[in-house]
Amino acid sequence: MDYQQARDYLLSKPEAIEDFPFGEDVAVLKIRGKMFATLASDKGEGRMNLKCEPQQALMLRDMFAAVLPGYHMNKLHWNTIKLDGSIPNGEIQRMIDHSYALVVKGLKKSDRLGLVAKYGEQLISA
Template identity: 85%
Template sequence: MDYLQARSYLLGKPEAVEDFPFGPDVAVMKIRGKMFATLASEQGEGRMNLKCEPQQAMMLRDMFSAVIPGYHMNKLHWNTILLDGSIPVGEIQRMIDHSYALVAKGLKKVDRVGLLAKYGEALQLDV
């Protein structure tokens, strides 16, 4: 998965929006104002920060050399994924889905219920 594919998949999540609070080089993907990913491109290669449950974060770091502790993030709850082609696309999509679900589940109840009412099963909040 490259930068453009990652961006497209991230923005394909229900109600995902792109913001640039840290400047033009780092896109921040949010749902209802809460960040679920960052995406940056440097020297032709992308990198992405994704939220993750702590045990799963450690397992992914052990499994893939392109998964490292979250750059400029809480390293317990965030991983940085280097988009160097070494991780299967399906696995990166699963990591994105997991990050989105964790953040969506942490939204205020009224926002969560609104999302579920609007998107139902398509929301996939299983983590």
């Protein structure tokens, strides 16, 4: 998966918006004002930060050399993924889905229930 494919998939998530609070080099993807990913291009190679459950974060770091502790993030809950082609696209999509679902689960109850009612239970099941 390259930078543009990752960006397209991130923005395909229901109500995802792209913001640039850190400058034009780093996109921050949010749902209802809460960040679920960052995406940056670094020397032609993309990288993104995704939220992850701590045990799964460690497992992914062991499985893939391109998954590192979250750069400038809480390393317990965030991974940095290098978009260097070494991780299958489906696995990257699963990581994005997981990050998005964790953030949706952490939203205020009224926001979370509104999203689930509008888009379905799959928002929080990844």
